[in-house]
Amino acid sequence: MSDLPRISRQFSQRSVMEAIVQGGPISRASISKLTGLSKQTISEIVRGLEQEGWVQETGRTSGHVGRTAVTYELVHDAAYIIAVDLGGTKVRVALTDLACQIFAEAATPTDPRGGQFVIDQIAALAFQAAARERIPRKKIRLAVIGAPGAPDPATGRILLAPNIAGFDAMNVLDAFEKALGVAVMIENDVNLAVLGENWLGQGQGIDNLAYIALGTGVGSGLMLGGHLVRGATHAAGEIGFMPIGADPFAAESLRTGAFERAVATHAITERYRSLTGTQVAVPAIFENAAAGDKGALAVLDETARYLAQGIAAIAAVANPEKVILGGSIGLRPEILSRVKALMPLCFPYPVTVEAGELGARAALIGAAAIGLGQLHNTLFGVDAPDGRISLPTAQAAALKEVVL
C-alpha cells in the first residue's frame, strides 16, 4: 500500500469501492452487474485495490450453478479515523475503521483549563485508545472534531464557542493537526448530530432533516437536500436567537437569545422558581412533574409550547421531513409527547417530531460518518463536489451496541 495513494483511475474505482463497501463480500462478476462496468475492468480495478491493500479475497461462493466466484471484501484495518465530540463538560473520543466499526471509545470530563490542555487531552485519549487496540499511528488518516460554536475552516478558529476556555483566541485546527499528526476536520457538534442520526438513527434515508439540541443552550443542525447547511458564517442553526418566546428587543435577548431564554435550562428553572418560589435543577423538575407537582407540569407545558413554536419556525423556513429532538432536555419523553401534541395546533402541515435514537452519542457517530465519507472520498473518489459516499448501515449497526 502506498503511503499517499494517488489513484489515477477515475470514476469507476469509486463505484467499485462503494459496491464492495456496501455489498459485503462480493464477487467481481456481481460488482460488474451492480456497477454496469465490464467484468474485465472490474478485475483490473480490484487487482489495483488489492495491491494497494484496500480490499482482500475472503472466500468463494458455492451452492448455485456455474463456476465458483472469488469474493472480495474491504480490508477493515486499512485506515482509521478519530472521531471526537468535544463538549463543555465531557470529551468523547472514538476510533473507527474503514468498515465503519467503532473500535474504542472513551469519555472523560473536559480539562477545565481549556485551550491547549484540552487538545493535548484529546490527543492522549486518542493515542491511548489506539495503543490499546494495537492500531499503528500510520493507519490513522483523519480526525473529525465536533465542538460547539461555528468553526471557520478558513482561519481554523471557532467562533461563538462559549464553552471551552481559550478556544476563541487560538487556531484550533492547527493545534489539533499538530497534536494528532493527521488531517483534522472541525464541525459544529449539532451539525454532526444530524449526520449521526441521518446515518444510524432516527433520520435514516431522510434528506431533509433538522436536529434540535436542547439542554443548557439550544442549537440546531440542518440537513437539506442531503447537504449539511452551514450558512454564510457557519452560524446556521444558532436558533437560540430566534425571536420566539421572549421579547427579542430586550437587551438580554441580544446576549442570550430570545428563544434560548424561553426553552433552555435557565428558562426552565427560572420558570419553576417564579411559579413555586423554589430554585430546583432541571432533573428535579422532571421528577416533580412525574410525581404530579402542578407547578412542574405547568413549566413543562409552557416550555413545550415555546419549543413547538420554534419547531414551527424551522419547519416554515426549511420544511424538513422530520425534526429530531436531542440534548438532555430534548430527549425527555415528557417534552416530546407535549410537543407532538402541540405541533398541529400551531403549524398547519404535518411535521414529524421524534427524539433522537443515538442519545448523547449522536455527534460522535456523526463525526465518524463525516470522517468516513471524507476518507472514502479522498482515497477512492475524484473530487466530486457532491460526493456523498453511502456508508453501509448494516455493519455500522453493530457499532450502536458495541460501544459504551
Add this chain to the structure above:
Amino acid sequence: MSDLPRISRQFSQRSVMEAIVQGGPISRASISKLTGLSKQTISEIVRGLEQEGWVQETGRTSGHVGRTAVTYELVHDAAYIIAVDLGGTKVRVALTDLACQIFAEAATPTDPRGGQFVIDQIAALAFQAAARERIPRKKIRLAVIGAPGAPDPATGRILLAPNIAGFDAMNVLDAFEKALGVAVMIENDVNLAVLGENWLGQGQGIDNLAYIALGTGVGSGLMLGGHLVRGATHAAGEIGFMPIGADPFAAESLRTGAFERAVATHAITERYRSLTGTQVAVPAIFENAAAGDKGALAVLDETARYLAQGIAAIAAVANPEKVILGGSIGLRPEILSRVKALMPLCFPYPVTVEAGELGARAALIGAAAIGLGQLHNTLFGVDAPDGRISLPTAQAAALKEVVL
C-alpha cells in the same frame, strides 16, 4: 447540428463550453490555458462543437506578438428557452437565447378562468413572441415556469397554490409540456426570485441568500451553500406560517399563518383601520405616511418591527449572508430603512438587508437563469449532480435594460 445531441465527450467539453460562454470571443489557445487541457484536445472539442452548431468563428486576435488566433464564440441563437412568471394577476413571458439575452418579453393579466385557459394563454404568448422574433420552434428547448405554491415534480401538481383557479386539481407540468411542446420545469416563483437576484441583482456572488417576497402574502426563497433549498415537500420558505407577530395557536393562524397575519397586505390595512378607523389600501397608507400621518407611520413602524423579527428567525436558522426584500411591500424604501434600523436591535450578528434590484422581474430572470443552467447542463455536461454552470453576467446585464 443534430436534433438530440448526445455528446460523448465527457467532462472536458463542459469546461470548454463554460470557457467560451464566460470568455466571450476566445481563442483555442486561451481556452487551453484556462481549462488546463492540451491545445490538441481543445481543437478537437471545438471542432466538434462547431460542427454541431453550438460555437462559431468570430474573428482573429491582433496586436500582440506571435501568430494571430482564431476566436470562437457561442452561436447565440442555437437554442432558446421560455421563461414564465405566472402570478395571480399577471403573467410575464420572456424568450432567452443561449447567450443569456432576452429577446422578447410580454406581460398581460392572467386569464381569470384559470386552469387550462392560463396554460393556453401562456403558450400563445410565447409562440407569438417567438414568431415576432422569427425564432423557429425547433430551437426552443425548454420552458421554465415560476408559479406560487409548491410544485411537486413527481406528480406535476402544484400544492398550496391559492392564486390560480383549477391548478390544484390538474397535472400542470403535463399540461404545459403538451401545450408548449418542450420540456418544462416548474419552480416556486420566490425560489426563482432568489436565483434571479443571485444571477444579476443584489445577490451576485453570494452563495447564502434569502429572498423575502412581501405583498398580498409572504413567501421566501432560500439559497444555501449555492443550492436552492426546497425542503421535503417543496414547501421551504413558506414563512407565512412562522409563529411570529400573531398568536400561532389561534385558529386563524392555522389558516393564514401567524407571520402573514402580521406583515402582509391585510395586516397593514387592518392595523391602519384599527388605529384610525378608516379602511385604506396599502399604497395610500404609504402616501399618508409620506405626508406625515402619524397613524400611517405607526403602522409602518409596527409592520417593520415584525418583519425584522421574521428576518431574525430566518437568519438564526439559515444564516444567510444577505436578505433581499421583494414584493410590492418589501420593495418600499420606507420598509427597508425601518427594517435596517431595527435589525441590530433584535439580532446580535450583522445581517445585510437590501431591497431587490430586479423588482418584479426577479422571478422571470431567475427562470431564465435556472433554464439556461439546465440547458447548458443537458447539452454540454454529463450528469454532474452539483453542476451549476456559471452564466456570464456581462452579456446578461444588457438584459436588465433591454426589457420593458
Add this chain to the structure above:
DNA sequence: TTAATTCGTTCTGTCACCGAACTTATTGAC
C-alpha cells in the same frame, strides 16, 4: 457423462486525452 451456467481472463479495439515536434503567422529589434 453431458448440458447448462456462471466466473474470470485474454485479446482486440475505441476513445479521450497528453506531450513533443513542427509549421505558420505575427511583432519588435537591430
Add this chain to the structure above:
DNA sequence: GTCAATAAGTTCGGTGACAGAACGAATTAA
C-alpha cells in the same frame, strides 16, 4: 528589411481507461 522571439495550431505517436467478444475453467442439474 531581415531576423529573432513568440504565440497559435496541427500532426504524430503514445497512454490509460474502458468495452465487447471469445474462450477456458469450474461447478451443478439432468
